[in-house]
Amino acid sequence: MGKLKRISESTISRLSRYYRALVQLDKDNYETVSSKDLARLEHLTPAQVRKDLSFFGSFGTRGLGYPVRELKDKIARILGVDQEWNVALVGIGNIGSALVSYKEFSRQGFKIKLLFDNDQRKIGSNHKGIVIRDVANLTQELKDNNIEIVVIAVPPQQAQTVCDDIVKADVSAILNFAPINLKVPKGVSLRNENMAMELEHLSFCLVNNDYCEEG
Amino acid sequence: MGKLKRISESTISRLSRYYRALVQLDKDNYETVSSKDLARLEHLTPAQVRKDLSFFGSFGTRGLGYPVRELKDKIARILGVDQEWNVALVGIGNIGSALVSYKEFSRQGFKIKLLFDNDQRKIGSNHKGIVIRDVANLTQELKDNNIEIVVIAVPPQQAQTVCDDIVKADVSAILNFAPINLKVPKGVSLRNENMAMELEHLSFCLVNNDYCEEG
DNA sequence: CCCATGTTGTGAAAGCTTTCACAACCAATT
DNA sequence: AATTGGTTGTGAAAGCTTTCACAACATGGG
Numbered sequence: 001m002g003k004l005k006r007i008s009e010s011t012i013s014r015l016s017r018y019y020r021a022l023v024q025l026d027k028d029n030y031e032t033v034s035s036k037d038l039a040r041l042e043h044l045t046p047a048q049v050r051k052d053l054s055f056f057g058s059f060g061t062r063g064l065g066y067p068v069r070e071l072k073d074k075i076a077r078i079l080g081v082d083q084e085w086n087v088a089l090v091g092i093g094n095i096g097s098a099l100v101s102y103k104e105f106s107r108q109g110f111k112i113k114l115l116f117d118n119d120q121r122k123i124g125s126n127h128k129g130i131v132i133r134d135v136a137n138l139t140q141e142l143k144d145n146n147i148e149i150v151v152i153a154v155p156p157q158q159a160q161t162v163c164d165d166i167v168k169a170d171v172s173a174i175l176n177f178a179p180i181n182l183k184v185p186k187g188v189s190l191r192n193e194n195m196a197m198e199l200e201h202l203s204f205c206l207v208n209n210d211y212c213e214e215g
Numbered sequence: 216m217g218k219l220k221r222i223s224e225s226t227i228s229r230l231s232r233y234y235r236a237l238v239q240l241d242k243d244n245y246e247t248v249s250s251k252d253l254a255r256l257e258h259l260t261p262a263q264v265r266k267d268l269s270f271f272g273s274f275g276t277r278g279l280g281y282p283v284r285e286l287k288d289k290i291a292r293i294l295g296v297d298q299e300w301n302v303a304l305v306g307i308g309n310i311g312s313a314l315v316s317y318k319e320f321s322r323q324g325f326k327i328k329l330l331f332d333n334d335q336r337k338i339g340s341n342h343k344g345i346v347i348r349d350v351a352n353l354t355q356e357l358k359d360n361n362i363e364i365v366v367i368a369v370p371p372q373q374a375q376t377v378c379d380d381i382v383k384a385d386v387s388a389i390l391n392f393a394p395i396n397l398k399v400p401k402g403v404s405l406r407n408e409n410m411a412m413e414l415e416h417l418s419f420c421l422v423n424n425d426y427c428e429e430g
Numbered sequence: 431c432c433c434a435t436g437t438t439g440t441g442a443a444a445g446c447t448t449t450c451a452c453a454a455c456c457a458a459t460t
Numbered sequence: 461a462a463t464t465g466g467t468t469g470t471g472a473a474a475g476c477t478t479t480c481a482c483a484a485c486a487t488g489g490g
Contacts, residue, residue, distance in 0.1 A: 001428065007426045008447070012419050016412045034467065046451055046467090047378035050456035055468055062468040080321045080418030087414075092256055093299035098313035104394055104411045110418075126293055149417055173417040175410075179319055181232065181257055190425065191413040191421035195233040195390075198406040199302075202388040203325075204227050209220045212404065223477070249437065261437090262479055269439055277438040278486035 011052050015075055017042045018049070034065035081109050088114040088147045090162050091154035092122055092132055099151060100128050100196055114145055118158070135162065142169035149173040156180040197202035226267050230417055232257045233264070237287035249280035296324050303329040305364045305377050306369035307337055308346055310392055314366060317341050328379065329360055332374070357384035366389040371395040 005163040006046075019211055021041045028041035035053075053059055053066075056078055059067040076082040087110050089096055100103070100112060115127055116135040123134045133141055135154075142150065150166045152159055152174060166174060172188045179197070184190045205212035222279040236256045250261040250268075257264075268274055268281075271293055273428055275281040291297040302325050304311055314320070315327060330342055338349045348356055350369075357365065365381045365387060367374055374393035381389060387403045394412070399405045421426040 005426070007423070009416075009425050010447075011454095012411060012416050012427075015419070016409075016415045019415070020220060032255035036467085043398065045449070048447095050468065051448075051470080058469065061456065062454065063466055065467065078423070079415045080422035081415055083403070085414075085418055085421070094316040095315040098309040099410070101309040102410070103466050105414065108411055108414065110414050148356065148421060149414065173421050175413055175417060179235070180402050183258065189417055191416055193408060193410060193413055194231075195314070195317070195408060196323055197228060197327050198321065198324065198390055198408055199296045199300075199364065200231045200234070200296055201224075201406055202404055203300055204230070204293065206300075206363060208293070209223070211220070212227075225477075253435085260479070262481095265438065266478075273439065275438050276486065277484065278436050280437065362465095370456080 005055065011055060012079075014042070014048070014052050015079055017029070017044075018052070019072065019079060019081070020074045022075065025068045026072050030068050031081075033066045033068050033071075035060070037065070051174055083138055084111055085114065085149050086113045086147045087111060087149045088116065088118040088142060088145070089151045089153060090135060090138065091152065091158075091168075091177075092117045092119075092127060093153060093155075096151075096153035097127070099153065108207045110149065114141060114147060118154075135165075138162065138165040139169045142166065147171055149175065152176045152178055152182075154178060158171065186188055189195060220270065221304065222270055223375070226270060229257070229259065229267050230294055233267070234281075234290045234294060234296070237283055237290065240283045241248075241287050245283050247280045248283050248286075250275070252280070255302070258322035268333045282348060294363055299324045299326055300364050301328045301360065302326060302329065302364045302366060304366045304368060305331040305350060305353065306392075307332045307334075307342060308368065308370075311366075312342070325364065329356060329362060333369075345395075350380075353377065353380040354384045357381065357386055357428065364390065367391045367393055367406075369393060378403070394397065 021038060026194070032041060035049040039046045039049045044098055047049055053097050075084070085155050089099060089112055092115055100115065105112065112130065115132045117123060117132050118135045122132050125132055147169070148171065150171050152162055154162055156178045159176065159180050160182055161180045163174065163176070163184065167184060167188055174184065174188065175192045176182055176190060176192050179194050182190055221378055233253060236253060237248070254261045254264045255294040272289070274286050274289055277399060286296070302320070304314060305332055306325055315330065320327065327345065330345050330347045331336060331353055332347050333350045337347045340347055362384070363386065365386050367377055369377055371393045374391065374395050375397055378389065378397045378399065382399060389397070389399065389403065389405045391397055391407050394409050397405060
């Protein structure tokens, strides 16, 4: 039984990976999977797989492994991807537009319900079937539409203001694409998707071969 | 003096953050900055800032702090953002197109030189001034054009094949947007930008308030 | 020159994550 | 029923990262 313990960021990320692997295994009609197999699929160690899963319960059978379908469903439940989430997207620029069309999101139950921008030329117009609203009314509209997750895809200068408005609407899950460190109060979950940072990481590895992990 | 020690992923990521803060401080005409100030700007601890920097040398002066301009330049050097990098982008779909227009990249010295796709309707056409090439010739063209970093933005089914072709061209830095775990040989640096995974992390936090960090 | 104030650089301690190792268990076979 | 081969769940060990704490140094003022 999962004791009341904090789960580490890395464990949660790996859960996503197990989930993806299990969805595939289920499609391929596998009945059971061992920690060894699951580890090989995701380039991890069997011990890590078992330890990760053990935080949430005992899902396997000694000698046999884990039942694929059942484990998949259990992890879906833990990750919250067995339900739909109402998502809003702020900033319909290059990246914002791309995200609206990104199939992976809605396939996983993340439904983009509202779009916002501050450009008068865009406001009121239709983007892939969704009307673009004025970011000036962000807080109120998020509340009115029961939005649970907001994606920020605005320029860095405006990101903190937008973020504050989101927090005011009692939304407690934010995915931020702006290359800036947002400040959020305790209780709000913030994830950052910072492409410039990832490229810098790569250029670091190119320059510092010897010091770089996986170098 | 930086001893021959592996630098952790997190230290490298924080270097990017220090760099961003220092660029801003320099713009605002600050001469020096203390680890305390830098820490406050990036929501970290002063000790962490000092420890991170100490891996690469002694850049500060006791009693005074760090010289902003100088430290910024030193970190730029360490991160490899004091030079230009030749980047190729594979997959000109929603996300790929957005990345071509993403200003932050070229501002930081990452120059997108080549575009690739497998769609005959796109191949040969011009996208933002760059001709789209046939992914069938990927390996050869990467070699011919001295590409140092490749961004993968193709559907997950094709990602590993594309990745293998990249590796064949002796490119050792890959940024992957496909929601799949790519296998690369030792010596190749791979960073993943997995948006579905970040959303799943957020939904985990929404469902498991108590277990989630920053919950 | 000496003292008060401020800040770095770093060894050591604390805390966290991963790996190890093995008892406990399951199934199949004889 | 006993043996063999396989796999989980988990406490303990190892390894890694962050925080602490303080000597070493810089500056400014008396």
